[in-house]
Amino acid sequence: MSTPENQPDVAVTEEQFREALAEVQHNIAAAAARVDRDPAEIRLLPVSKTVPEARLRAAYAAGVTQFGENKVQEAEAKAQAMADLDAHWAIIGPLQSNKTREVAEFAHEFQALDRLRIARRLDTHLKELGRTLEVYVQVNVSGEEAKSGLHPNEVEDFLEELREFDALHLKGLMTMAVHTDDEQLIRQNFAILRELRDELRKRRPELIGEGGLSMGMTNDYQLAIEEGATVVRVGTAIFGARDYSK
Ligand SMILES: *Cc1c(COP(=O)(O)O)cnc(C)c1O
Numbered sequence: 496m497s498t499p500e501n502q503p504d505v506a507v508t509e510e511q512f513r514e515a516l517a518e519v520q521h522n523i524a525a526a527a528a529r530v531d532r533d534p535a536e537i538r539l540l541p542v543s544k545t546v547p548e549a550r551l552r553a554a555y556a557a558g559v560t561q562f563g564e565n566k567v568q569e570a571e572a573k574a575q576a577m578a579d580l581d582a583h584w585a586i587i588g589p590l591q592s593n594k595t596r597e598v599a600e601f602a603h604e605f606q607a608l609d610r611l612r613i614a615r616r617l618d619t620h621l622k623e624l625g626r627t628l629e630v631y632v633q634v635n636v637s638g639e640e641a642k643s644g645l646h647p648n649e650v651e652d653f654l655e656e657l658r659e660f661d662a663l664h665l666k667g668l669m670t671m672a673v674h675t676d677d678e679q680l681i682r683q684n685f686a687i688l689r690e691l692r693d694e695l696r697k698r699r700p701e702l703i704g705e706g707g708l709s710m711g712m713t714n715d716y717q718l719a720i721e722e723g724a725t726v727v728r729v730g731t732a733i734f735g736a737r738d739y740s741k
Contacts, residue, residue: 504735505734505735505736505738506550506553506554506733506734506735507550507553508553509553509554509556509557510557511553512553512554512556512557512558512559512733513557513558515732515733515734515735516539516541516557516558516559516733518732519539519716519729519732519733520534520539522716522717523537523539523716523717523720523727525717526716526717526718526720526721527720529721530720530721532720536725537720537724537725537726537727538725538726538727539727539729540561540563540585540587540709540726540727540728540729541554541559541561541562541563541729541730541733541734542562542563542564542565542587542712542728542729542730542733542734543559543562543563543564543573543730543734544563544564544565544566544569544730544737545569545737545738545739546734546737548573548576548577550734551573551577552577552580554733554734555577555580555582559733560580560581560582560583561582561583561584561585562582562583562584562585563585563586563587563606563728563730564584564585564586564587564588565586565587565588566588567586567590567594567597567598568594568597570584570586570601570602571597571600571601574601574602575601583603583604584601584602584603584604585602585603585604585605585606586598586602586604586605586606586607587606587607587669587728588607589607589609589633589643590605590607590608590613592612592613592616595613595616595617595620596616596620598617598628599617599620599621599623599624599626599628600620600624600626602628603628603629604628604629604630604631604666605617605628605629605630605631606630606631606633606669606709606728607631607633607643607644607669608630608631608632608633608657608663609632609633609634609643609644609645609653611653611656611657614630614656614657614660614663615660617630617660617662617663618659618660618661618662618663621662621663622662626662627662627663627664628662628663628664629664629666630657630663630664630665630666631665631666631667631668631669631707631709631726632645632650632653632654632657632665632667632668632669633645633668633669633670634646634647634650634668634669634670634687634688634691635647635670636670636672636684636685636687636688637671637672637673637684639673642671644669644670644671647687647691650668650691650695651695651699651702654695654699654702654703655702658702664704665703665704665705666704666705666707666709667692667703667704667705667706667707667708667709667725667726668688668691668692668703668706668707668708668709669708669709669710669726670684670685670687670688670709670710671710671712672684672685672710672711672715672718672719674714678718681715681718682718682721682722685708685710685711685715685718685719685722685723685724686722688708688710688723689708689722689723692706692708692723707725707726708723708724708725708726709724709725709726709727709728710722710724710726710727711724711727711728711729712727712728712729712730712731713729713730713731713732716728716729716732
């Protein structure tokens with residue numbers, strides 16, 4: 496009996512992680528093929544929030560070397576506990592200014608940048624530490640008040656101001672689509688980010704860096720790829736349903 500992809504069993508063993516990863520990679524390739532894209536240009540960022548160390552180690556053994564986390568303390572504890580592994584740590588959730596020091600110390604990537612104050616603090620700490628950080632600027636494409644991110648109209652000015660912070664390496668834009676079953680609406684959300692990137696590439700190529708697009712999660716990564724995603728952030732389809740009880 497097969498399990499629906501949005502409610503997979505919880506993966507525990509290396510073998511289970513291999514299977515889950517193979518299925519997601521297969522879906523990524525299929526989505527890319529539908530729009531004549533090369534699947535090699537799409538990066539899978541597994542999202543491991545709430546998943547404990549033992550299971551992350553099994554996932555690592557199965558080939559997961561990047562971990563997306565949305566809480567700094569949790570991510571830092573895992574990065575320290577797994578310092579023996581060659582893992583890449585990505586913070587994908589909003590950051591408070593009192594957590595910028597920690598992020599500068601251990602993270603490789605921050606995907607939810609939408610405040611200059613945070614950018615400035617990160618840049619200062621990174622320079623003190625002799626480190627750099629890959630960043631994605633978060634954009635609110637759905638217009639929902641509860642979502643973080645800049646309004647699309649604010650992005651150009653923000654990118655302009657970011658140029659001063661040279662310890663931050665801009666990789667592109669990140670977004671989350673509205674949570675809905677309406678595929679057309681989800682596609683429209685992703686298209687807003689792609690069109691914004693394309694427009695900036697045309698008019699202000701010096702601002703947009705590689706112009707990556709981090710968009711798509713378990714429920715919508717295949718649509719996101721069809722709409723141009725270069726990074727998909729997938730948690731549940733790899734690790735299984737999250738346990739928030741602990
Ligand atoms: C949790 C999370 C994801 C992954 O969600 P799934 O639905 O489990 O794939 C992706 N992006 C962000 C910003 C998240 O917080």
